[in-house]
Amino acid sequence: MSSLKVYNSYTRQKETFNSITPGHVGMYVCGPTVSGESHLGHARPFITFDVIFRYLKHQGYKVRYVRNITDAGHFEEEGREAEDKIATKAQIEKLEPMELVTKYSNLFHWAMRQFNNLDPSIEPTATGHIVEQIEMIKTIIEAGYAYAVNGSVYFDVVKYAQHYPYGKLSGRIIDDLLETTRDLDGQDEKRAKQDFALWKAAPAEHIMRWQSPWGEGFPGWHIECSAMATKYLGGQFDIHGGGMDLMFPHHESEIAQSTICNHHVPARYWLHNNMITINGKKMGKSYNNVIKLTELFSGDHPLLEQAYHPMTVRFFILQTHYRSTLDFGNEALQAAQKGLRRLWDAYGHLQNLQHPGGGPSDKALDEKVLQTIALMEEHMNDDFNTAKTLADMFELVPVINSLREKRYAADALSGDTFIKLQLAFKTYLEDIFGLQSEQASAGADNDRLDAVLQLLIEIRKEAKTRKDFATSDKIRLQLQELGVMLKDEKDGSVGISYL
RNA sequence: GGUCCCGUGGCCGAGUGGUUAGGCAGAGCUCUGCAAAAGCUUCCACAGCAGUUCGAAUCUGCUCGGGACCUCCA
Numbered sequence: 001m002s003s004l005k006v007y008n009s010y011t012r013q014k015e016t017f018n019s020i021t022p023g024h025v026g027m028y029v030c031g032p033t034v035s036g037e038s039h040l041g042h043a044r045p046f047i048t049f050d051v052i053f054r055y056l057k058h059q060g061y062k063v064r065y066v067r068n069i070t071d072a073g074h075f076e077e078e079g080r081e082a083e084d085k086i087a088t089k090a091q092i093e094k095l096e097p098m099e100l101v102t103k104y105s106n107l108f109h110w111a112m113r114q115f116n117n118l119d120p121s122i123e124p125t126a127t128g129h130i131v132e133q134i135e136m137i138k139t140i141i142e143a144g145y146a147y148a149v150n151g152s153v154y155f156d157v158v159k160y161a162q163h164y165p166y167g168k169l170s171g172r173i174i175d176d177l178l179e180t181t182r183d184l185d186g187q188d189e190k191r192a193k194q195d196f197a198l199w200k201a202a203p204a205e206h207i208m209r210w211q212s213p214w215g216e217g218f219p220g221w222h223i224e225c226s227a228m229a230t231k232y233l234g235g236q237f238d239i240h241g242g243g244m245d246l247m248f249p250h251h252e253s254e255i256a257q258s259t260i261c262n263h264h265v266p267a268r269y270w271l272h273n274n275m276i277t278i279n280g281k282k283m284g285k286s287y288n289n290v291i292k293l294t295e296l297f298s299g300d301h302p303l304l305e306q307a308y309h310p311m312t313v314r315f316f317i318l319q320t321h322y323r324s325t326l327d328f329g330n331e332a333l334q335a336a337q338k339g340l341r342r343l344w345d346a347y348g349h350l351q352n353l354q355h356p357g358g359g360p361s362d363k364a365l366d367e368k369v370l371q372t373i374a375l376m377e378e379h380m381n382d383d384f385n386t387a388k389t390l391a392d393m394f395e396l397v398p399v400i401n402s403l404r405e406k407r408y409a410a411d412a413l414s415g416d417t418f419i420k421l422q423l424a425f426k427t428y429l430e431d432i433f434g435l436q437s438e439q440a441s442a443g444a445d446n447d448r449l450d451a452v453l454q455l456l457i458e459i460r461k462e463a464k465t466r467k468d469f470a471t472s473d474k475i476r477l478q479l480q481e482l483g484v485m486l487k488d489e490k491d492g493s494v495g496i497s498y499l
Numbered sequence: 500g501g502u503c504c505c506g507u508g509g510c511c512g513a514g515u516g517g518u519u520a521g522g523c524a525g526a527g528c529u530c531u532g533c534a535a536a537a538g539c540u541u542c543c544a545c546a547g548c549a550g551u552u553c554g555a556a557u558c559u560g561c562u563c564g565g566g567a568c569c570u571c572c573a
Contacts, residue, residue: 030573038573045573167502170568176501177569221571243573244504250572273573274504280565284572319522320512325505325566332511335523342522345536379513387513391521401537405530469532476534487536495536 002381004059006239007323009247009270010169014383017269019238025061026237027053028229028267030246031123033070034104038111039290040313040328041276041283047314047434048273048322049241050117052384054432066232067120068225069108071101072127072208072218097207101127111293114310116434122232126224130210133219133227136261137198137212145260149189151201151215157194160256169255169270170248196253198223222253226266229254235262244272245282273322278303280327291328305330308337309438315340318386318433343390344437345497346397347425349404355418359411365399366413372396373424386433393428396421405490438498453479457486457494 004017019025029049032038046067053065112119126133137153140146145156160166161174177194197220202209209216229237235258242251251270258266275282278289291301299307308316316336320326360366372392379388400421402408413421429435456475463471476486487495 032573033571042573048573171502172569173502245568245572248502248568249570275567275573277566282567282572286570286572316511324512327511329510331509331523335511337523339522342536385513387521391513394521398538405537407538464532467532473533480535485535488531488534489536490530497536 002378004381005383006269006271007383008268009272010265010267015269019061020236020268023060023062025056025063025239026233027056027063027065027239027241028225028233028237029065029067029120029240030225030242030250031067031069031120032104032108034101034108036104036285037292037294038108039283039292040296041290043111043115043293043313044276044317044322044326045241045243045273046112046117047115047317048384049271050115050434051318051386051432052239052241052271053118053120054434055380055384058427058432064122064233065118065120066122066124066229068228069105069123069125070224071098071105071125072130072224098127107294114293114297115314116310116436118434124228124232126219126228127208129224129228129231130219132231133223134199134210134212136223136227136230136257137219139261140198140257143260145256146198147191148199148214151217152189152197153199153214153220154190154195155198155253155256156191157196157256158192160260161194164256164259166256167252170252172248172252196220196222196249198257222250223257225250226254226257226261229266230258230262235266236264237267239269239271240267241271241273244274247272271322274325276317276326276328278328283328303330306334308333311435311438312337312340314433314435315390319390321383321385321387323383339394340435341497343393343397343429344435346400347429348437350400350422350425353400353403353418353422354410355413355415356410357415359409360414360417361409362412365408366417369396369399369413369417369421373420376424376428380432389428390433393425396425453484453496457496460486461494 005014006017007014027049029045032042032046049065049067053063056063137146140155141148141153145160146153147156157166157174166172166174167177174194199212199214199217199220201215201217206218208218210218229240240251240254255265258264277283278291281287281289283290291303295301295304296308296313297310299305312333313336316333317326319336319339372395376389376392379385379392382388399408403410403412456479460472460475463469463475479486483498485497487497489495
């Protein structure tokens with residue numbers, strides 16, 4: 001059995017994964033800012049790290065997965081309004097900040113359920129950890145790496161860089177930053193342009209504000225993650241995840257803060273997912289090219305040719321390695337939809353098949369199946385290569401379908417191999433990839449409708465028996481228009497699939 | 500401007516020295532009352548140029564093109 005290797009952004013190489021405490025993994029992933037609706041781009045890290053969470057558990061680790069909710073809003077440090085993002089929007093929508101936060105938190109959780117993402121072990125909020133953040137800032141000041149000015153506190157990046165490798169994660173060179181940082185508000189308070197805010201004094205119009213040793217204000221952008229990760233995972237933990245766009249300055253700053261407080265780079269392995277692009281450009285608010293998740297699921301967006309099921313989106317994302325960009329397109333989504341359906345149908349058939357005992361009567365096939373199953377784990381161990389693992393599974397689809405349609409002898413595989421095949425599909429599709437049938441997740445069916453459908457199938461069968469194809473075709477075609485596809489199987493049974 | 504990344508067949512995408520990736524779409528065949536599904540076969544690649552090598556999509560250099568970060572950002 002191969003061992004798990006992960007690409008560590010911090011060292012820029014693939015490394016064998018070893019957890020700090022044997023059998024346990026601590027993982028922190030930057031969560032959503034709940035000041036607005038999540039879009040397709042946001043879905044990627046949460047699905048990526050959900051699968052990583054699931055895979056680590058599958059490997060037998062006890063995982064504490066911490067994913068924060070940023071509900072204090074990030075201060076738009078250089079923004080002209082000098083207002084908290086959430087506060088700004090709250091004024092527009094005439095809502096209390098916490099009402100807005102609650103609304104979008106709920107919507108976010110709804111989206112996570114649509115994707116069948118497991119709940120994180122702990123989901124701390126920034127507003128719930130103001131005290132911890134203030135304590136951490138105090139520690140940094142005491143250590144001499146931060147200074148207070150006019151009620152704000154800044155981290156002394158220049159001093160830090162003299163003693164620690166600032167910029168290692170994101171490949172920055174501190175002198176370059178000097179030249180490229182823009183000339184903006186609040187800069188005159190800082191000793192150096194590279195310095196970043198730990199605490200900001202709140203201007204009068206700022207709704208969200210807390211009392212601190214430096215006056216009324218709110219936490220800087222990066223401190224919440226450091227404070228909450230430290231609190232729940234300790235001074236050094238195993239995995240820190242997030243989008244590549246967070247490497248600088250967010251994660252770089254986290255490293256600096258935590259290093260001063262805990263004397264360690266906070267995480268051993270830094271994992272970063274790449275962006276979802278649309279027409280080759282990153283999907284993002286500032287590019288004005290976002291597709292919200294609600295729009296994606298409903299199809300209600302000019303760029304969408306149809307609605308896409310959350311499972312289609314999940315599968316679409318998993319068909320690409322998490323560190324590659326993924327380009328959105330209707331054709332690509334539709335391909336994912338069909339591919340998933342084929343894979344899922346085969347899975348369904350596989351679970352219904354019975355092995356007669358004995359075998360393998362086809363030794364070469366048996367061998368190939370065993371090898372392919374082994375490859376699945378090998379590919380997941382290779383930095384969570386879900387794309388390759390899915391390709392492995394597609395290699396097995398013709399085998400399954402051929403067994404089902406009796407092109408292969410029922411005992412072509414040994415009973416042992418057959419069980420392994422069934423188990424591998426269940427484990428990977430459901431437990432690791434977190435896929436589920438579209439009907440199950442839709443939850444639309446009920447027993448009564450099922451019975452009605454069975455009745456129609458029965459009537460159609462009778463019509464076919466007396467060669468009344470007009471009737472049988474009418475039933476099939478009209479059901480198809482309603483999104484129910486009937487498929488006549490060779491053995492006389494009727495398969496149902498939902499479009 | 501600085502730092503970094505990428506350019507694979509009609510579309511989406513694996514792959515880092517010698518092997519069919521895979522999915523979807525297209526073509527043909529088998530099966531079928533028809534259809535769908537399924538199975539088999541098949542077409543279409545590695546941006547360009549030069550170099551290293553017995554051998555490169557894979558390494559090196561250059562050219563062209565695209566992108567990310569440097570500011571909120573998944």
